Amino acid sequence: MMRLRRDPRLERSVHLLPSSGARPRYDLTQRSGRPRRDPRQEAASQAVRLAPRLRIDRTQHVFLSASAAQAAPIPESKPAVVRVEDAALRVLVITDPGKGPLTPMDRQLLASARIAAGAAGGVVLAVDREVDDAGSAGADRIVILPESAHPADRFETALALRTAIPLAHMMLPETPAGGDLGRRLAARFGWALFSGVEQIGARGLVRPVRGRKVDQEQAECPEILTLAPDMVPLRSDAPREGRIVSLDLPQAKRAVERVRPARGSLPLADSDFVVSAGNGIRDFELFRNVAAALGGTPGASRVVCDSGDMPRAAQVGASGTVLAADCYLALGIAGAPQHLQGIAGCRHVIAVNTDLHAAMVERAELAIVADAQPVMEALLRLAQEKQP
Structure with a gap:
């Protein structure tokens, strides 16, 4: 295959400015006309799923030039609605x-x-x-x-x-x-x-x-x-x-019995509410009682699983289970990067930590800056009072 060979010196000489100085000056604001790719725009057009992990369909090849994207006018009015017979x-x-x-x-x-x-x-x-x-x-x-x-x-x-x-x-x-x-x-x-x-x-x-x-x-x-x-x-x-x-369709004739699973029995990946323990937890028996009383699935950070206080299946994070829960309660978890990656798909995050500047506190929508031990005791007492 014959391919044209580029001459960088010739391309650069096109941008040479007349100057009386000793050093040549070039106008590099003028592009050479070659299409420039925008990787961010290409990835956005190929995104299939955002949470809990980003998935991009690389089979869709889209090559967009920055100059063409900037030259394209942004429509102010909404596009016309397409109607078919x-x-x-x-x-x-x-x-x-x-x-x-x-x-x-x-x-x-x-x-x-x-x-x-x-x-x-x-x-x-x-x-x-x-x-x-x-x-x-x-x-x-x-x-x-x-x-x-x-x-x-x-x-x-x-x-x-x-x-x-x-x-x-x-x-x-x-x-x-x-x-x-x-x-x-x-x-x-x-x-x-x-x-x-x-x-x-x-x-x-x-x-x-x-x-x-x-x-x-x-x-x-x-x-x-x-x-x-x-x-x-x-x-x-x-x-x-x-x-x-509007169509005349038959109505439902059969009833479906919906059986709710036992509280906290769902695995981490399927649970809507996860209560997780970190290095700030000392009484794990109290932690398990709190998770059971609140109806959440117990989880843990990698440090807790490495120490043997919680099973490896309960580890939350990029190297454990990636969550997509509605609510995540982090007790005594500082928030390592791999742990934050694992809860990126959680809708609401509640953190309990003594460090005001912890990464988990910054990630949380609601944070309690206090020791997790008295907070768990209060949560257990309130949950027992609410039970019939």
């Missing part, structure tokens, strides 16, 4: 049961459906609750499903939905609920199923097989596919219409 609808997305706004998995499903439908195609979102930002996430139509968590009820609802809106493709999450529904539908109609998709784009559909040693590719989109969590980056396309469609 009913005949252009192509993909039906069925989300898992939930509450509140769209989950990251729901948004990844819509992003994948937008790729499968194309610019001229439409996407129908089937969700069991009202959501406000489905149009901006890529949904052209929205169908509100009856609220039900029973697999048989969801299957009957999906059958009625498929009869009312016969689209070419159906997309579900590769989760216990979504995977079960997708396989039921594939077995009922004899449809092709491509499960556990991790990439969707120019190569078609890609999923790992044989213990992730081999990638299996499929060029055409099947009738049903399930998407693996945290694998497809979100899209920033123009907002869609997101119009709600």
Whole structure:
């Protein structure tokens, strides 16, 4: 391959300024015209998941120049909403049961459906609750499903939905609920199923097989596919219409008994509330009683696990368990860097430490600058008073 050879002296002479001095002067503010990359902008466009650990999809190659990014005007008005006809609808997305706004998995499903439908195609979102930002996430139509968590009820609802809106493709999450529904539908109609998709784009559909040693590719989109969590980056396309469609769907017939796990029995990675002990804890029997009374899963710092006061499975941090809990109570933990990395995905952090300038105190939303021993005794006494 013949490649042009650069002449640095010739390139530098272009910027030479006329000067009567002994030393030459160059105007280096004028760039050579070569495109310059912005690694931060590239990484932001490839981000799939932010917490608890950042995940970037490196299969999406985006090369942006700094000059082009600066020259592009920032639109002051909102982009026009894209509207499609009913005949252009192509993909039906069925989300898992939930509450509140769209989950990251729901948004990844819509992003994948937008790729499968194309610019001229439409996407129908089937969700069991009202959501406000489905149009901006890529949904052209929205169908509100009856609220039900029973697999048989969801299957009957999906059958009625498929009869009312016969689209070419159906997309579900590769989760216990979504995977079960997708396989039921594939077995009922004899449809092709491509499960556990991790990439969707120019190569078609890609999923790992044989213990992730081999990638299996499929060029055409099947009738049903399930998407693996945290694998497809979100899209920033123009907002869609997101119009709600009213359908007569069967109501739930079966009740689901929800059994709450025993307090503090969940593992660290799945727990919403973690009570963790650090080097400032002396009475570990009291610590375990406090964690049990508060209903939290006991954790510990690396120093405590190294000393044998807590099991190694309870270690929190980059070298232990990375948390994504709603609340993290740190008792006597100064806050080493690897420990702070492990709690980066926690929503709320409460710290108890004698050092006002400890890293954990700076990280916490609520801090108690005191010895952890009397604080634990007070917490245990109050928790016992609140118990019936």
